[in-house]
Amino acid sequence: MSRAPKTHLIRDTNDRAALDLMLSNGPITKTRLGELVGLSKVTAGQLLTRLGDRGLVEVVGAQQGGRGPNAALYGVVPSAGYVAALHIGPDQITASVADITGTELATGELDPHEASDPVEAVRATVAHATRSAGITMEQLRCLSIGTPGMIDPRTGDIRFANDLPDWRAGVLEDLRRSFQRPILIENDVNLAGLAEQSAGASHGVKDSVLAWIDRGLGLAVIVDGRLHRGAGGGAGEIGYLAVPGASTPHGTDSPQHAAFQSLVSVEAMDTLARAFGLSGSGVDCVRAAVEGDADAEPFLEELARRLALGLAGICVVLDPELCVLAGEVGRAGGEVLAARVQKAIASLGPNVPTVVPTAISGDPVLRGALQMGLDTARDEVFAHQG
Amino acid sequence: MSRAPKTHLIRDTNDRAALDLMLSNGPITKTRLGELVGLSKVTAGQLLTRLGDRGLVEVVGAQQGGRGPNAALYGVVPSAGYVAALHIGPDQITASVADITGTELATGELDPHEASDPVEAVRATVAHATRSAGITMEQLRCLSIGTPGMIDPRTGDIRFANDLPDWRAGVLEDLRRSFQRPILIENDVNLAGLAEQSAGASHGVKDSVLAWIDRGLGLAVIVDGRLHRGAGGGAGEIGYLAVPGASTPHGTDSPQHAAFQSLVSVEAMDTLARAFGLSGSGVDCVRAAVEGDADAEPFLEELARRLALGLAGICVVLDPELCVLAGEVGRAGGEVLAARVQKAIASLGPNVPTVVPTAISGDPVLRGALQMGLDTARDEVFAHQG
DNA sequence: CCCCTACTGTAAGGTTCCTTTACAGATACC
DNA sequence: GGTATCTGTAAAGGAACCTTACAGTAGGGG
Structure with missing residues (x-):
């Protein structure tokens, strides 16, 4: 335990818990948020003010019905950040772009034989998908990539991928240099498992x-x-x-x-x-x-x-x-x-x-990659200028 | 997150971290404890006063050498609680009694054929071991037992143990009734793994x-x-x-x-x-x-x-x-x-x-059982009259 | 239609818990 | 013997949460 990060530790924990609640359960009132996070109404209000000032949440409506005034509903601002997820297969690259709330905005495909190397292939696919989504590549908080093969858990880099001769150790570094933002690579089957866990059978x-x-x-x-x-x-x-x-x-x-x-x-x-x-x-x-x-x-x-x-x-x-x-x-x-x-x-x-x-309907690997990307994008969004 | 237990959540966390530090690293000075837990010298002093009032720590000496006054060394009071660990084998039951610091005080053995049923066998072995250790059974915070066979992780009870016909489902309940304190049963091999992890090859x-x-x-x-x-x-x-x-x-x-x-x-x-x-x-x-x-x-x-x-x-x-x-x-x-x-x-x-x-030298199963028992005994000691 | 109840949202003041600053006293090194 | 360095306590301060209080709004009963 270090001393420095403790000053805001409780506040950060609560802020993050509130954000996660809004992301998973949708818009929520001040009072209800307080109950769920374990804070008083007053403190919950201060929390929402903070997050609002940072541009992460906003009032998205008002609760109808009930006795008193219609309570304001707070929700996460979708444009707070975007993620691109990719599924790299031997014959096809598929991509999906979503905002921080998990709403899928666009998908894209590419025949990998059209591109000379992994970085080119990823850039082309992501460029196309972001254009379709109406955002720029700069707005992406992170890239999440699913491939066959083994990923070194220490470095996060590819160790080897049998079916993809161009995807070898060093790809992670190349992608990081090219995109200048967090890149996540994970085994395709593991991502399918993640998808199943977050929204499927398990x-x-x-x-x-x-x-x-x-x-x-x-x-x-x-x-x-x-x-x-x-x-x-x-x-x-x-x-x-x-x-x-x-x-x-x-x-x-x-x-x-x-x-x-x-x-x-x-x-x-x-x-x-x-x-x-x-x-x-x-x-x-x-x-x-x-x-x-x-x-x-x-x-x-x-x-x-x-x-x-x-x-x-x-x-x-x-x-x-x-x-x-x-x-x-x-x-x-x-x-x-x-x-x-x-x-x-x-x-x-x-x-x-x-x-x-x-x-899971659709491509479970892409779904899992999106989930993994969202997790770190949310960390990114929350941590930066904290 | 519920509201009630948050009042003392930070304090409890820090108190517990301090206790764990003293248990694993031995006696420590006020200042050093503060550094390791992430508290100021003043707060560390208040923490030690609290734990001292509860009878959990005491001054056990003074640090020699160094510049200023000889700093007091605080350590966990051994008599704050005791544990008994048992290894149940088909032909032999071995037991070990230790104080809360992990110091082994006595061991004991029993031929299981001398006892009519599991509860009798455990009582006899534990009674003998506690007597040798110079304590009473009432001072035991918990009993930790290693057996062959499968343990249901939900209930903590035995599902079946091939080599021990008398050890079957219901034994946990019988032991709890007889001893009126926490009873832990775990598979012998798992305990060996635990021992290896806490003080061995892994x-x-x-x-x-x-x-x-x-x-x-x-x-x-x-x-x-x-x-x-x-x-x-x-x-x-x-x-x-x-x-x-x-x-x-x-x-x-x-x-x-x-x-x-x-x-x-x-x-x-x-x-x-x-x-x-x-x-x-x-x-x-x-x-x-x-x-x-x-x-x-x-x-x-x-x-x-x-x-x-x-x-x-x-x-x-x-x-x-x-x-x-x-x-x-x-x-x-x-x-x-x-x-x-x-x-x-x-x-x-x-x-x-x-x-x-x-x-691991000696019986790794018994060692693992002791480790598991110590973990919960420390929880018990810390939680009670918290 | 009016009043009561139940709720929202903000303001003021309080509690808990940790921190910094300050200082008296103790010990080793030069 | 002086100084630097450490211990331990006291006092004051700040961070983060809480309760209480109150003005204001919406629905329901008489």
Whole structure:
């Protein structure tokens, strides 16, 4: 504990709590704010005056009904700051711009092959999205970026991203130099986990995991309500997980040290579908089975069994309360697949989480990036000229 | 945030911080305490007067050397409270009594077969230990108990303990009724992890795991400096972990879904030692190999490989900074085994923790129980008549 | 229609808790 | 022996919150 920052510590804490309340619950009256933050009406008024002077809150209306005068409703000023979030994929870059309240103002896309390097690609995408949103790049408080690959939790820089050869260590530094503002990079699966936690299936759950089943395979680990990245940012790289039971009934995969990646993933699903004599891609067959196609039924059962093989190990280590199935396969499988996976996990070990499909519509990675960006943008806005 | 407890919130926080400082760093002067807690000399003096009036601190000496007058040294009064910690094993119950400063006053043992039920066994052991310590049972602020088995993190009660048929759900309630004071029950392996973190190999490490390799097999998971128990208290029950690679070169175990428990444990080691043509128990062979016995060399290598098979999966999920090998096998293996395990993990996946042997002397479970008990006893002492 | 009740919002004064300043006294170093 | 440096207490001050008090406004009952 240092001495200096204590003078305003309580006041800052209360001011910040008030801002967070207004951001999450919307406009609020002076009296109610006081009750929720734990301050008297008078002090709450002083607090709002302070925040108003700083341009962070304003009166946005008046409460109708009730006895006395119509109480003024205070809300956060949307133009207090903006955030850009990006989802970097091998074939597409998507972006979203939102104001400090979380209202999405514009989205944008870019084919990464159009740009020469990561910085160019990000600049072009962000420039387009901010123009659509009617703001300038200077008004952005921070940039939040989701990529595949591993991020070093100490530096925040990329360690390596297999599918994106241009995105390597040093990108963070380049982006910071180019944009001159906070840049956040996070693993895409972790961001999907964050999105699910803030507004999806795992909202309010302390210990959960999100299994991302798509072209790549990944796991977001949330412990005690916080994302767990691991010492080197490698937590959740379950593509490498060695699972037993390679000898599947309709054996199609390599024998001994089968990596989880080779058992489940969009590619492995395609192969498996053919082995079951089904036409169409693996994801199509999942959809067919979910919609009641009897021919695709055994395929779905085998998929659930394979998923459970890997997830059972995870549950034995972490014993999460909830396991969210996400990614293209998780979304396609829905409740049906989730229920089967849960049953299969129950047959493999003592710890059985509730298994559910993703509850995020749209791109969960972009959503998670936006959430992460908003968190730090709010810190920025609040801290500057405090 | 509620209104009521805010009046003394800052004062309580500072008082508590001061107490914790004195408990961890020993006696301290008024001025130094102020600097460390972040208070002025004057306020630190008032704080110490308050704690002195409550009988929690006293002047324990004077600092020699230095310029001015010899500053008084303030320290925590040992008799402010006592704790009893117990380690419940199938064949032995051990206990330890300490004062609030953590000084161990007495230990005790009991053969559990001498007592009819858990409450009787605990009462007898604690009665004996407190007598040896020269205190009464009434002076104990809390009881801290380590057992095998799973503890429900919501209730704190035992869910089941395989090796201890009498220790089942309801024991917590019985003990609370009998002792009329806080009772803490925790899984033995988790307590070993806690001990390692507070005074052992993983001290100061944020993300670590402790692998307990003994008759049973277990894992203590520490994430962000805090023990992770899991939704149902089942985190770390890696005996059930399914590991591939059952086809060992000198194959002695079942083929397909080999549980980690069947690969490594004192019993499996014994079998493996025989398969390698060695005489003596598995643990003896580990010791022999560590001390340079060339015949036991391949046995140790195979043991390291087996351990790495399970630990690699854990590292892929958690990416811990450090992995501590504990239990009889971990202790016997020492640095030699740890280095080999680390090398083997490196060959199996991308996340490689530093692997080290336990650094706790004596019974780590009892030590961890004591630590946990001290934490709540200090809360108790501080909160009561606050 | 009028009055009462219930609420908003501000002003004034009070409490808690920490801080700075000031000073008397003690101890080591030169 | 003088000085610099430290301890410990006293006095005054400031920060941040609180309660009380009151003027003013909206709805409901008689």
